[in-house]
Amino acid sequence: MRQNRDARLRSDAQRNRERILEVALTELTCSADAPLSSIAKKAGVGQGTFYRNFPNREALVLEVYRYEVQQVSDAASQLLETCPPDRALREWMDRLAQYAVAKAGLADALRKATCSRGSLAGLGYDAVSSAVELLLRANEDAGAIRPGVTSDDFLLAIAGLWQIDPHGDWQSRASRLMDLVMDGLRAGAPGR
Amino acid sequence: MRQNRDARLRSDAQRNRERILEVALTELTCSADAPLSSIAKKAGVGQGTFYRNFPNREALVLEVYRYEVQQVSDAASQLLETCPPDRALREWMDRLAQYAVAKAGLADALRKATCSRGSLAGLGYDAVSSAVELLLRANEDAGAIRPGVTSDDFLLAIAGLWQIDPHGDWQSRASRLMDLVMDGLRAGAPGR
DNA sequence: TTGCTAAGCGGACAGCCGTCCGTTAGGTTC
DNA sequence: GAACCTAACGGACGGCTGTCCGCTTAGCAA
Missing domain, CATH: 1.10.357.10 (Tetracycline Repressor, domain 2)
Structure with a gap:
């Protein structure tokens, strides 16, 4: 049984999520309307994974900031x-x-x-x-x-x-x- | 030399514009986010013609209303x-x-x-x-x-x-x- | 009528968003 | 450590917006 709610995600999922946020921060500060698809690509995840974590641009931005x-x-x-x-x-x-x-x-x-x-x-x-x-x-x-x-x-x-x-x-x-x-x-x- | 500013458009252009507005009114009242491409199609004009008249959704909506x-x-x-x-x-x-x-x-x-x-x-x-x-x-x-x-x-x-x-x-x-x-x-x- | 020309046409195309679904692999149990 | 189950993966795909560019044709002049 897992303890904290962060760890509710599988380890690889956790890693992916963090990598996306990391990339998103740099990409978004560089260009506010950087394509989500390119953020996903640079984070090394597929579209599907990306959108499962952040259903839309707003969710991503809110989380990044x-x-x-x-x-x-x-x-x-x-x-x-x-x-x-x-x-x-x-x-x-x-x-x-x-x-x-x-x-x-x-x-x-x-x-x-x-x-x-x-x-x-x-x-x-x-x-x-x-x-x-x-x-x-x-x-x-x-x-x-x-x-x-x-x-x-x-x-x-x-x-x-x-x-x-x-x-x-x-x-x-x-x-x-x-x-x-x-x-x-x-x-x-x-x-x- | 033409008289009024409406007639600044060529007659076919004028017709197209009006047909687009006509279709747009019915389509938009039916569904607010009707695809612009389908409005263009139903009005019988190409994408290019459509966007030359209304560069984006807002312009169209504002004109329709x-x-x-x-x-x-x-x-x-x-x-x-x-x-x-x-x-x-x-x-x-x-x-x-x-x-x-x-x-x-x-x-x-x-x-x-x-x-x-x-x-x-x-x-x-x-x-x-x-x-x-x-x-x-x-x-x-x-x-x-x-x-x-x-x-x-x-x-x-x-x-x-x-x-x-x-x-x-x-x-x-x-x-x-x-x-x-x-x-x-x-x-x-x-x-x- | 004929010919000219630029305004207008319209479809192909590229980029982006968000979804769907067959596949992969993490975690658990025995 | 093997086998299983399911969360998670990721890429193909469809729909939409907006642009670009070669083709067409209205309108005019002679």
Whole structure:
């Protein structure tokens, strides 16, 4: 009987999976839309193996950047310890946007994940989602935002982030959006 | 020398274009992701002809629903005549969401159009964009929203609409989003 | 009518995604 | 260590998008 869930895979399967991720990282950072088939080939696995591990591009990207995503998600609680809740929320959004823009293809993956929740659950979207929940509750408790906002509401509101062109003046477009959303959230706040 | 810009096309080209649109309407309403190649075939034109007219799916969809999109865009000024500006804006958003959800594939097309502005300019996105501008200016003049919001800001803020699943409870998700955005816009309004 | 020319045509083609299914080999049991 | 069972493999394949390029024909002029 196997112990940890990682080892639920057969040893060769495990190796393959890791090799794919390794190759994918280098390929994707080089060119965001590198063909999945060429990643498979360079990893030395067949198409079938590839798609069994990662049913589509989004799943792969989310997994490749899992560490980064987890990083951002974890930042939520740290921020809450050092800033007032509303500043923490805003700061956190900034970081999320930062990563989404920096890691090419990540924004798209997150967007798709936001739509088809459940299908990609547990791949990194969950982490984001619960980080949002944490931040929203803290703000709600502090009376900094209107009560009853769900993480779904929030993620829908910042969906615009996922389609900002990383070239050009993305910083200002993003922060204008985030300002607007923050103001929206603050409206109707009991004010602690 | 030809007169109107429609006739800039050779007569056979014009016919082809119309036949494609005709077929596309029926095919797309039947199945949103009908293969473009089959639309071309059923319209009796080659791939080349098809793609010369509509470089990609979005261009086709936007053109097929041009009438509807124009309809919604035109509604802006009518709404402004009958409601206070902020109600007009909100009502207009409702209609936009309605159409985007109803006409399968339209939301996606609008989303893509929002990203790559310019490439699809004049195909229906322009109409939307200027309708937004109209509404925002009216609200700004009335002091109903904060000054300086661009139509780009606005469209980015409601980008979430384009990725709401048309099945399920889209109405409530959409209106929660729109409420949030409206509140965001109202924040910092001089209040006439 | 005839001839010219460029706009337009349309099918072949290449690249990518995702699936399917016959084959291989890891792990377990005796 | 042999035999078995099934998870995993991997490549062939089909469908779709979008491009390219040699051929056709509409429209015009003489």
